[in-house]
Amino acid sequence: xxxxxxxxxxxxRAHILADVALSVxxxxxxxxxxxxxAGKSTTLKSxxxxxxxxxxxxxxxxxxxxxxxxxxxxxxxxxxxxxxxRVFSDLTVLENLEVGRQAPRTGLPSWTTDRLFDLFPNLAxxxxxxAGRMSGGEQQMxxxxxxxxxxxxxxxxxxxxxxxxxxxxxxxxxxITELKRAGLTVLLSEQNLRFATRVADRAYIIEKGRIxxxxxxxxxxxxxxxxxxxxxx
Amino acid sequence: xxxYIVQVLTGLSSAAALFLVASGLSIIFGVTRxxxxxxxxxxxxxAYIAYSxxxxxxxxxxxxxxxxVLAAVAVGMIGAIVEVLILxxxxxxxxxxxxxATFGVILVIQDIALLVWGAEDLVGHRAPGLTGAxxxxxxxxxxxxxxxxxxxxxxxxxxxxxxxxxxWGTLVRAATQDREMVGAxxxxxxxxxxxxxxxxxxxxxxxxxxxxxxxxxDLLMDFNVIAAAFVVVVVGxxxxxxxxxxxxxxxxxxxxxGILVFPEITLVLMxxxxxxxxxxxxxxxxxxxxxxxxxxxxxxxxxxxxPAPVRVQMAGVAVVGFLAxxxxxxxxxxxxxxxxxxxxxxxxxxxxxxxxxxxxxxxGHAAYFGGGAYGAAxxxxxxxxxxxxxxxxxxxxxxxxxxxxxxxxxxxxxxxLAMLTLAFAQVAWSVVFQWNDVTGGDDGLLYxxxxxxxxxxxxxxxxxxxxxxxxxxxxxxLRRVLFxxxxxxxxxxxxxxxxxxxxxxxxxxxxxxxFTLSGVAAGVAGSLYVFSKGSAFPDYMSIPLSFDxxxxxxxxxxxxxxxPIVGAVxxxxxxxxxxxxxxxxxxxxxxIILLVIAFPQGIAGFGRRYLGPWFxxxxxxxx
Ligand SMILES: Nc1ncnc2c1ncn2[C@@H]1O[C@H](COP(=O)(O)OP(=O)(O)OP(=O)(O)O)[C@@H](O)[C@H]1O
Ligand SMILES: [Mg+2]
Numbered sequence: 001x002x003x004x005x006x007x008x009x010x011x012x013r014a015h016i017l018a019d020v021a022l023s024v025x026x027x028x029x030x031x032x033x034x035x036x037x038a039g040k041s042t043t044l045k046s047x048x049x050x051x052x053x054x055x056x057x058x059x060x061x062x063x064x065x066x067x068x069x070x071x072x073x074x075x076x077x078x079x080x081x082x083x084x085x086r087v088f089s090d091l092t093v094l095e096n097l098e099v100g101r102q103a104p105r106t107g108l109p110s111w112t113t114d115r116l117f118d119l120f121p122n123l124a125x126x127x128x129x130x131a132g133r134m135s136g137g138e139q140q141m142x143x144x145x146x147x148x149x150x151x152x153x154x155x156x157x158x159x160x161x162x163x164x165x166x167x168x169x170x171x172x173x174x175x176i177t178e179l180k181r182a183g184l185t186v187l188l189s190e191q192n193l194r195f196a197t198r199v200a201d202r203a204y205i206i207e208k209g210r211i212x213x214x215x216x217x218x219x220x221x222x223x224x225x226x227x228x229x230x231x232x233x
Numbered sequence: 234x235x236x237y238i239v240q241v242l243t244g245l246s247s248a249a250a251l252f253l254v255a256s257g258l259s260i261i262f263g264v265t266r267x268x269x270x271x272x273x274x275x276x277x278x279x280a281y282i283a284y285s286x287x288x289x290x291x292x293x294x295x296x297x298x299x300x301x302v303l304a305a306v307a308v309g310m311i312g313a314i315v316e317v318l319i320l321x322x323x324x325x326x327x328x329x330x331x332x333x334a335t336f337g338v339i340l341v342i343q344d345i346a347l348l349v350w351g352a353e354d355l356v357g358h359r360a361p362g363l364t365g366a367x368x369x370x371x372x373x374x375x376x377x378x379x380x381x382x383x384x385x386x387x388x389x390x391x392x393x394x395x396x397x398x399x400x401w402g403t404l405v406r407a408a409t410q411d412r413e414m415v416g417a418x419x420x421x422x423x424x425x426x427x428x429x430x431x432x433x434x435x436x437x438x439x440x441x442x443x444x445x446x447x448x449x450x451d452l453l454m455d456f457n458v459i460a461a462a463f464v465v466v467v468v469g470x471x472x473x474x475x476x477x478x479x480x481x482x483x484x485x486x487x488x489x490x491g492i493l494v495f496p497e498i499t500l501v502l503m504x505x506x507x508x509x510x511x512x513x514x515x516x517x518x519x520x521x522x523x524x525x526x527x528x529x530x531x532x533x534x535x536x537x538x539x540p541a542p543v544r545v546q547m548a549g550v551a552v553v554g555f556l557a558x559x560x561x562x563x564x565x566x567x568x569x570x571x572x573x574x575x576x577x578x579x580x581x582x583x584x585x586x587x588x589x590x591x592x593x594x595x596x597g598h599a600a601y602f603g604g605g606a607y608g609a610a611x612x613x614x615x616x617x618x619x620x621x622x623x624x625x626x627x628x629x630x631x632x633x634x635x636x637x638x639x640x641x642x643x644x645x646x647x648x649x650l651a652m653l654t655l656a657f658a659q660v661a662w663s664v665v666f667q668w669n670d671v672t673g674g675d676d677g678l679l680y681x682x683x684x685x686x687x688x689x690x691x692x693x694x695x696x697x698x699x700x701x702x703x704x705x706x707x708x709x710x711l712r713r714v715l716f717x718x719x720x721x722x723x724x725x726x727x728x729x730x731x732x733x734x735x736x737x738x739x740x741x742x743x744x745x746x747x748f749t750l751s752g753v754a755a756g757v758a759g760s761l762y763v764f765s766k767g768s769a770f771p772d773y774m775s776i777p778l779s780f781d782x783x784x785x786x787x788x789x790x791x792x793x794x795x796x797p798i799v800g801a802v803x804x805x806x807x808x809x810x811x812x813x814x815x816x817x818x819x820x821x822x823x824x825i826i827l828l829v830i831a832f833p834q835g836i837a838g839f840g841r842r843y844l845g846p847w848f849x850x851x852x853x854x855x856x
Contacts, residue, residue: 074419087416088407098400099407100418150419173437 001026001185002047002078002154007056007066009046009209013134016042020056022187024154029176029186031200033193033231035175036128039209044156047187048080049073060154066172075102079152083159083189085139085147089132096131096142108151108183116145117180137168144175155179157188161195171217173198193231199220201221205230235370242369244489245482246378249385250276252481253440254458254473255465256392257433263409263472264429267320268648270780271338273459275434278342279308279441280357280450281350287445288359294361305439312434316427319826324426326833329594333787334829336780339455340822346452348816357445377446384443385478387437392474395432405429409472437724460659460776463596464507467652470520479518500663504656508641511653514644516844538590538715538724538794542849556701558577560694568693573767574805575704576758581785581797582708583754589791590715591747592727593643594651597658597754600638602629603774605756607665610678610769620684624760631756632749634661639748643741655779662774666707677770689765700761707757712794714750724745788828790835799837803828 002024012029013101015135019041024030034040045051047058049070051143058066059177065073088096096114104110117124126134132143140160147155154165160171160176169192176199179186196203205213207230213220220226258272283304290296319334366373396402408415408425416422441454445659448454465484469476484503491502510518522658541549559571580602587593596668612618618626640655642650665672674677683689687696725733727738735738763769772778781804789800807824811817832839 036692050413050417067419070413070417071419071421082414082417086411088410088414090410091403091407097402098403098416099420101400102419146418164649174342 001028001061002187003042003057003059004058005057007043007046007058008054009042009051010054011042011086017046019214020206020209020211022204022211022214024185024187026185027183028202029180029181029200031186031196031203032189033191033196033203034189034206035191035231038206040206041158042209043206044158044187046082047073047156048078050080059201074150074152077105077151077153079147079150079155081143081155081157081160085136085143085161087131087134087139087142090130092127092128092130093134093142094128097149100146100147102150105151105153108153110151111148113149116148118179119148119175120145120166123213137164137171140164140168140172141175148179152184154185154187157186159189159191161190161192168194168226191231192226235372239369239372239374240489240493240661241486242374242378242382242809244486245385246447247383247489248443248481248485249381250440250458250610251461251465251485252385252442253388253436254462255469255477255481256388256460257436257440259466259469259472259474259477260405260436261433262466262648263430264405264412265316265320265324265331265426266328267335268329268651269335270332270459271315271335271342271434271455272433272437272462273457274339274342275308275312275437276441276458276462277346277450277452277454279304279438280448280454281346281355281441282307282449283442283445284350284355284357292358292361297358297361301439301442301445303461304442305435307433308441309435312437312588313431315428315434316430319830320430321423321426322830323833326829327791327792327835329831330787330829330835334619334786334826336784337822337825337829340818340825342822343455344450344816344819344822347780350450352452354451355449357447357449360446375447378805381443381447385481385729388439389474389478396474401428442454456776460534460655461503464503466517467649468510468517469508470517472521472649473517473519476517476519481594497667500667501660504660504663507656508653509633509661511645511649512641515649517649521766538720540716544848548848554706566694568697569765570806570809572697572700572761573809574802575700576762576765577782577785577805578798578801579704579707579761580755580758581781581789581801582711583751584782585760585786585789585791585794585797586711586715586749587747588786589794589796590720590724590727591744592724593646593744593784594648594654595642595779596651596655597776597779598612598654598751599774599776599778600654600658600661600754601631601635601755602614602759602762602778602782603665603769603771604628604634604752605759606763606769607672607678607759607771608756609760609763610681611671613681614678620682620687622763624764627760627763628753628756631759635749635752635756636745640743643744643748655776655855658774658779659776662771662776664770665774671674672769672771675771677768679768681767681769683764683767687764690743690803696765700765703757703761703836707754708798711750711754715794720741721748746770784825788825788832788836790832790837790839790841793835793837793841795840796837799840800835801838 005021007020020043032040032043040052046053049068053066056066057064060078062075088099122138123141125146129140149153160172164172173195176186200217202216204211212230213226247599254272255278258269261267261269283301286300286304287297290300315338317452320331323334325332360377360746363376365376367376396406404415404420404425412422465477465480465841469480487502487506488499492499528840560568584595584598587595599620607629608630609623631822642653645653682697687699689696725738726743730740759773785800785804786797788804808821811820814820
């Protein structure tokens with residue numbers, strides 16, 4: 001469903017991604033693992049169009065999307081949940097959701113605020129609270145809900161578990177499993193291997209802007225040498 | 234009692250136009266991060282177009298109010314067209330670059346207005362049914378003032394509903410905080426920006442149109458209102474509509490009463506209010522504490538400064554040789570033009586010094602240029618000083634102004650800093666403009682004679698050589714400073730205030746010194762200028778001159794050291810070539826707009842990319 005090949009990305013003169021390739025099938029949850037600064041966020045930002053790749057191809061449903069503006073990519077059905085949350089802090093929860101709202105897609109059940117409040121019960125109580133005055137965990141839930149309002153077919157989650165209390169991490173894992181059950185395709189970046197094992201089917205490991213490993217989550221868990229080479233600090 | 238009530242009401246009524254213009258400016262800046270200098274031009278167009286429409290529709294109630302509303306809509310559409318045709322092409326350029334394009338728009342609109350409506354001031358139509366006066370406890374108040382008083386709250390309420398009760402408004406508020414994220418959520422920013430420009434320009438047009446019965450329409454409205462609008466926006470807090478309303482009322486009321494107590498102060502009053510507010514509330518009355526200048530940073534980061542490679546040094550030597558030989562081959566006209574170019578190059582370099590490496594944008598750098606000019610002129614007039622000592626001591630006045638103004642300015646950052654510099658420059662200008670006894674006011678100080686050896690009635694060569702030596706040395710000196718520890722510390726402060734502080738740099742002091750040094754250099758340029766022209770006028774301190782310098786720096790390219798020089802040469806030369814035509818502003822504006830679109834990284838940035846490799850600047854460095 002989502003296919004990245006030969007992706008090269010620069011920040012100014014710095015060559016950040018070199019020849020990155022990965023693919024995600026429909027309905028799959030894939031984890032992109034790597035240490036700090038490995039290039040996970042850069043990869044996701046390139047897919048959603050916030051960064052312009054210098055070279056390479058990105059296809060969504062077979063259609064090339066590399067280099068297009070992010071709103072066009074989003075409307076094709078890719079949702080993006082940024083690492084730094086980036087909620088609109090002056091806007092209320094409902095208004096944040098409104099910004100994310102896009103027309104329903106034919107043939108797919110669409111997300112409504114009511115459905116989202118079922119999925120994230122604590123948001124329901126905060127409808128009119130400005131997002132700037134919510135806890136980190138609540139904000140993380142809000143960014144996911146906001147992205148779902150666009151009725152995406154695939155979601156990019158940048159480190160969904162980062163900086164969350166253990167009980168919230170638990171909740172986040174449940175949410176992702178829920179999304180998978182609803183038929184969504186998920187590509188998430190993670191440093192937290194335990195979290196990734198809970199939710200992902202397959203994994204890629206990125207290190208210094210290159211893909212170093214590709215395999216099922218089970219295979220990765222069985223391969224102690226790979227994990228110690230690329231993941232433990 | 235009635236008198237005071239009427240005074241309060243008069244203040245409220247004059248707040249209307251101010252609020253309308255300022256709220257539009259604030260909305261446009263909030264979403265697009267464009268400092269729209271042409272906003273005053275939209276205001277002016279609103280007045281002119283309303284004038285013509287009311288003529289066309291007849292002066293009945295429907296014709297009058299219909300004319301006003303349609304004029305506002307028409308101006309909104311003009312704003313949208315400017316956005317689509319021009320600004321949309323340069324959003325990716327470095328921050329503030331877009332304001333160069335809006336400056337071009339000002340010039341174009343000025344000449345179009347001159348062509349269509351003529352140079353005569355137009356007296357506005359009276360509002361049907363509101364031509365009389367109402368009696369308030371024995372004091373008359375024009376009935377139309379009541380209509381004006383009603384307009385602001387109605388517009389304020391309308392804007393509130395728009396921003397809080399519609400999807401479009403929600404998107405605009407979200408984009409004000411994080412426009413990139415709004416795009417990633419599937420919103421086409423391009424149309425959001427165009428819509429914002431439509432709304433903001435429409436408000437400016439409405440402001441111009443509703444004040445027509447009181448103030449009429451004239452060709453100076455654009456610059457007259459723009460400074461006031463900036464003050465209102467900054468005092469109210471960038472992006473806060475309600476703040477703009479409060480600030481407009483505050484300033485209009487202070488004016489209404491200030492004029493009773495001390496009529497001369499009105500020109501300065503508004504700027505003093507702004508200075509006071511910003512010192513105590515650096516983000517305005519209702520603004521939020523974030524530096525608006527930092528979020529919109531576009532384009533790749535600046536390249537580290539490097540000493541010039543050999544070929545660049547050789548090119549520099551060639552330029553000096555060319556300048557030295559010029560008197561042999563060129564006639565007096567070319568020398569006069571080169572003197573202007575050299576002086577403005579130094580002026581632009583001095584501004585770039587704080588704007589580029591210093592990270593402090595000044596919208597009022599003419600204050601120091603004019604400070605040097607008046608410093609020298611006053612010495613000649615009152616101290617019988619000769620040219621040499623006047624030229625040497627003239628910049629002291631610039632230094633004093635820069636020390637005083639700078640002390641306040643360096644405490645702010647981003648657009649707030651820029652606006653405060655504008656405010657101070659305007660205070661300085663007002664003092665020079667109004668202090669007739671000392672400065673000669675509008676008539677200026679004439680007969681600033683040169684010493685016999687540099688007498689240009691005989692030959693321009695000696696004065697030309699003097700200018701060349703002084704300007705080149707001053708520019709080289711500023712360049713040396715940038716490569717000294719002082720220059721490193723300055724850039725450190727720009728890039729991270731916190732970390733600079735941590736390594737023991739006194740950030741405020743550092744910025745203050747840089748600001749002052751830059752002011753002195755501008756003063757040197759000014760004191761040369763006053764002798765080259767033989768007179769000093771308040772124009773040397775005015776907003777248009779400050780904007781000229783800004784345009785030179787941005788047009789040349791703020792991220793390169795050569796940029797300001799290239800910009801000054803291009804701008805001064807084009808202006809000289811074009812100003813012989815009748816509608817030269819139109820063509821100058823057009824030229825600026827085209828340059829902006831052709832060179833979004835500035836002319837020097839462009840040159841660096843394509844000529845850089847030949848000069849030994851490594852290709853990958855040449856962004
Ligand atoms: N705006 C930027 N300008 C220059 N370099 C950047 C920028 N953003 C990131 N980088 C660099 O790009 C590399 C990859 O960064 P990226 O954010 O993709 O890493 P990451 O894997 O998401 O790390 P983290 O786990 O810390 O989020 C890093 O070396 C980083 O220093
Ligand atoms: Mg990251």
